[in-house]
Amino acid sequence: MAVGSAGQAIQASTPSRKPRREMSDTRFAFLIGLPVLVFLMLVVAYPLGYAIYMSLHQIVFFGGYRANFVGLKNFIDVWSDKSFINAIWITLRFTVESVVLTMILGLCLASIMNQRIRMAGLVRTLLFLPWCVSSYAAGLMFGQLVRGQTGILTTISFTFGGTQGVDLMGRATVVEVLAVANAWLMAPLVAFFLLANMKTIPKRLYDLAAIDRLTAWETFRYVTLPPLQFTLFVFASITTVLSMKMFDMILIMTGGGPGTASATLTYQIYKRSFKDLNLGYGAAMSFYLLFFILGATFLIYLVWGRRVSR
Amino acid sequence: MAKRSIFLYLAIAVAIVWSIFPIYWFCRMAFLTPNEIRLFPQPFMPQVFEFGTFYNIFGYDYEYAAGYVSGASGQSNQIIRGVLNGLFISSIVTVITLLIVVPLAYVFARMEFRHKQKLLFAVLLAVALPPVSTLIPFYSMYVQLGLNGTRFGLIVVTLTITVPFVAWMLIGYFRNLPPIERLARIDGYSRTSCLLTLILPLAKSGIAVAAVIAFLFSWNEYTYALVLVNGTSANTLPTAISGFLGQYPEPGNLAASVIVTIIPPALFAYFLQRHVTEMSLVDPVR
Numbered sequence: 001m002a003v004g005s006a007g008q009a010i011q012a013s014t015p016s017r018k019p020r021r022e023m024s025d026t027r028f029a030f031l032i033g034l035p036v037l038v039f040l041m042l043v044v045a046y047p048l049g050y051a052i053y054m055s056l057h058q059i060v061f062f063g064g065y066r067a068n069f070v071g072l073k074n075f076i077d078v079w080s081d082k083s084f085i086n087a088i089w090i091t092l093r094f095t096v097e098s099v100v101l102t103m104i105l106g107l108c109l110a111s112i113m114n115q116r117i118r119m120a121g122l123v124r125t126l127l128f129l130p131w132c133v134s135s136y137a138a139g140l141m142f143g144q145l146v147r148g149q150t151g152i153l154t155t156i157s158f159t160f161g162g163t164q165g166v167d168l169m170g171r172a173t174v175v176e177v178l179a180v181a182n183a184w185l186m187a188p189l190v191a192f193f194l195l196a197n198m199k200t201i202p203k204r205l206y207d208l209a210a211i212d213r214l215t216a217w218e219t220f221r222y223v224t225l226p227p228l229q230f231t232l233f234v235f236a237s238i239t240t241v242l243s244m245k246m247f248d249m250i251l252i253m254t255g256g257g258p259g260t261a262s263a264t265l266t267y268q269i270y271k272r273s274f275k276d277l278n279l280g281y282g283a284a285m286s287f288y289l290l291f292f293i294l295g296a297t298f299l300i301y302l303v304w305g306r307r308v309s310r
Numbered sequence: 311m312a313k314r315s316i317f318l319y320l321a322i323a324v325a326i327v328w329s330i331f332p333i334y335w336f337c338r339m340a341f342l343t344p345n346e347i348r349l350f351p352q353p354f355m356p357q358v359f360e361f362g363t364f365y366n367i368f369g370y371d372y373e374y375a376a377g378y379v380s381g382a383s384g385q386s387n388q389i390i391r392g393v394l395n396g397l398f399i400s401s402i403v404t405v406i407t408l409l410i411v412v413p414l415a416y417v418f419a420r421m422e423f424r425h426k427q428k429l430l431f432a433v434l435l436a437v438a439l440p441p442v443s444t445l446i447p448f449y450s451m452y453v454q455l456g457l458n459g460t461r462f463g464l465i466v467v468t469l470t471i472t473v474p475f476v477a478w479m480l481i482g483y484f485r486n487l488p489p490i491e492r493l494a495r496i497d498g499y500s501r502t503s504c505l506l507t508l509i510l511p512l513a514k515s516g517i518a519v520a521a522v523i524a525f526l527f528s529w530n531e532y533t534y535a536l537v538l539v540n541g542t543s544a545n546t547l548p549t550a551i552s553g554f555l556g557q558y559p560e561p562g563n564l565a566a567s568v569i570v571t572i573i574p575p576a577l578f579a580y581f582l583q584r585h586v587t588e589m590s591l592v593d594p595v596r
Contacts, residue, residue, distance in 0.1 A: 026423035028501055032413045036473065037432060043470050044436050047447030054446070112325050115318055123322060125580045127329050132575035134530030134548060137568050141336040150352050152335055158351040165351070184332065189523070192583075193479070196515055197486065234482040238475075245440045248532045269442045279446060286443030293438040 055283035067280075074284035084285065086260055087268040088292075091244060093175050094182070094264055095296070098243040099236055101183035106190030106235070107228075111220070113191065114198045131188040139252035142181035143169075171261040174254055178262055181253065182243055190235045197231045198224060229308040236304070237297050244293045265289045333572070339565035340364070343376070347561050363566035383563050385553045389570070391543065392550035396529055397574065399465055399546065403528040404521055406465075407472045412517060415477050416505055419484030420491070430481075436474035441533045449537055459542030467534045472524045479523070483516040484509075518582045526575050547571050 055074055057067040078084050109127050117123060133141065144150050148167030157166050168177050201224065209219045247266040250256065256263035256271065263271070269289065273282030339347060340363045341356040362372035362380050369386030373379045383389070418430065448467060449458075457463030490512070491504040499508070510517070532548040540549040551571065554564040 024423075025421045029417045029421050029423045029426075032417050033429065036410050036414055037429065040432070040436050040470065040474065043466060044439065044444075046451055047444035048439070050447035050450065051443050108321075109325055112318075112321055117318070117322065121580075121584060123326070124583045125576070126326050128579050128583060129333060129572070129576060130329050132526060132572050132579060133333065134526075134532060134571060136532045136548060136552075137336075137530075137571060138332075140564070140568065141332045144336045144339075145332050149350065152331075155351040155354060181332075184328070188329070192519055193483070196483075196519070200486065230482065230486070234479070238478065241438055245438075247440070247442055266440055266442050269440070273442070273446065283443060283446075286440060289440055290438060290443065293440070294435070297434065297438065 051283045051286065054279050055287055057280045059277075059279040061277055070280070074280050075287070077281070078284055078288065083260060083263065083268055084265075084288075087263055087265045090175060090260075090262060091264045091266075091289075091292070094179055094246075094262075095240060095243040097176060097179035098182040098186070098246075099239045101179060102186045102190055102239045103232065103236060105183055105187035106194055109187055109191035110194035110198060111224070113195050128188045128192065130184050131186075133185065135185060135246065135249040136252050138181055138185045139249035142177065142184075143253045146177050169254065169258070171258055174258065174262045178250060178253065181249065182246060185249070186239050186242060190239065193231055193235060194228055197228050201227055233300070233305050233308050237300050240296050240300060241293055244289065244296065265292070337565050337569050337572075339561045340563075340569060342562065343374075344562070363562040364570075367563050367567050367570070380562075383560065385550060385563070385567075388545060388550035388553060389547070389567055392545055392547035393570065395461060395544055396546045399461055399468065400525050400528040400574075403465055403468045403472060404524045406469060407476055407524040408517065408521055410469075410473055411477045411480055411520065412510070412513075413505065415480035415484050416509055418477070419481045420489070433474045433477055436470065437478055441471075445533065445537055448534065452538060459539050459544050461539075461544045464531075464535060464539050464544060464546070467538065468528045468531055471531065471534075472527050475527065476520045476524050480516060480520055484513065487512055522575075522579050522582050525578055529575055530571070 054067075056069060056071060058070045058073070060066045060068070113120070113124055113127060130138070145152055146168040148154055148165035148169070151166060151168070153166035153168070157164065168174075205223050206219065209223050214222065245266065246264070247270065250262060250264055250267055251270065254262040256267040265285065266289065269282050269286045272278045272285060276282075338356060341359050341361075342353070343356075346353055346356065358375065360372075360374055362374055365372040366380055366383045367386055367389050369382045369390065371379055371382050418426065452458045452463055455463075457466070487509070491499070491508050494504050494508055495501075529546075530548060531546070532552075535546045535549045536552065539545045540552075547567070548571070551564065551567045554560050554567065
């Protein structure tokens with residue numbers, strides 16, 4: 001990027017260690033960053049350590065609380081558990097669909113908001129509204145919207161002379177419905193960051209594109225899209241993490257059902273820990289989820305982020 | 311040109327319907343009469359718009375024009391307290407998050423120092439932790455510390471969500487700003503005054519969005535609130551609402567309180583959204 005290299009050139013031309021009494025970059029960074037990191041370590045490390053402790057034990061409530069040390073048994077047992085394998089598959093499907101949809105929707109919304117239109121403030125606020133809805137409320141809303149009993153499709157179908165309800169909460173489509181709801185929820189956030197980024201693209205480039213008679217699509221593809229790469233990468237990672245962590249929407253909307261058709265890993269962890277009260281087993285599962293989340297973020301970084309972050 | 315603007319307005323219309331309709335379809339229930347709610351298929355629109363359910367959830371009886379009276383909701387105390395607590399907690403979380411994250415993100419985005427990658431990884435780890443797996447540990451820690459059911463406790467938990475998340479977003483944002491502070495540094499500005507007098511005004515829009523995000527995360531936080539403060543004097547709106555999901559479903563009241571949850575963040579977003587687009591960077595280097 002032109003800006004970055006210019007900045008690096010300037011930095012290179014100044015001595016990196018200043019002879020004046022000023023502290024070094026490292027010390028300044030630590031002074032600002034350290035208190036935060038210490039706070040996070042304290043508040044995150046204890047729960048994390050406790051979760052590790054639980055995952056290595058079999059915790060029994062009935063007949064008096066006992067925690068028997070079982071080593072890695074929980075971590076191994078998980079792999080012979082059909083519901084766990086099923087949950088991995090559903091989480092993968094849900095996440096990929098959510099992320100792809102969110103990115104496409106975010107780009108569309110941002111492109112629309114980037115046009116010169118009347119009442120732009122109102123339009124922006126309306127398009128931003130889904131992000132104001134919490135994930136549990138989004139679960140309520142989409143549940144209401146697609147369920148055969150109360151859904152919009154049923155109402156439309158009856159208006160045009162249909163006689164049957166239309167229910168999208170069936171086994172075949174329930175994950176897709178969840179992904180759409182999730183994308184609906186997250187897209188405005190992505191759109192706003194993309195919009196902020198689009199505003200930094202020099203108008204000159206669009207004038208040049210007009211002179212070269214690029215079509216609208218070509219302009220978008222070769223002028224608008226390239227500077228957005230880094231933001232797109234960051235938000236692909238963020239939405240991946242958010243989707244894999246998504247829990248309250250799924251709990252409220254489908255409760256993992258019908259059957260186990262929408263039981264993602266988060267839902268299985270919840271079920272094992274809070275319903276079956278098998279805390280050790282649930283904790284072991286949650287570490288796999290943590291590894292999957294970190295793995296997915298690294299994968300995105302390896303195949304995409306490395307190219308765009310320089 | 312005319313064809314283009316027709317397309318544009320069509321696209322805007324589709325985008326607005328897409329964004330609004332799921333909200334409308336649910337919130338319309340606040341205005342439906344109990345009989346209309348039971349209809350199959352459900353009507354597109356209520357016959358009359360009366361705000362009875364809003365009176366109900368805030369603890370007042372309401373007499374409909376049709377003659378019947380709907381009683382005050384038993385949840386009203388929880389709802390009122392939830393609104394107040396939610397506003398209090400979210401505001402504090404937003405302010406603290408910004409105070410912590412803005413310098414942090416600036417340092418990570420603009421400076422090179424040892425162990426930076428490792429520290430970034432620590433931030434990522436904090437973002438990646440699923441709340442489901444830290445729920446029980448947090449609960450037991452809070453019981454030991456006596457923080458269960460306190461607003462302070464919820465603020466601390468919420469900060470562990472907002473700080474890493476907002477930091478992650480702002481780091482990317484700061485990296486894209488033109489590197490004018492390097493020039494300022496040559497001119498003898500100190501780091502602190504660079505941050506205060508140059509970067510903050512330049513990054514106004516990014517910080518505004520970060521504020522919205524921190525507020526929304528905190529306002530809408532459900533999983534921790536359900537376990538840590540539900541049913542206590544520190545409960546927030548999401549947990550208060552979940553009371554309507556229980557044994558006595560009251561769809562009208564549920565919808566009315568969901569509308570109440572959307573209003574503050576929507577107002578907040580409305581006042582801050584202009585910062586996103588007012589930003590026109592004048593790049594001093596290019």
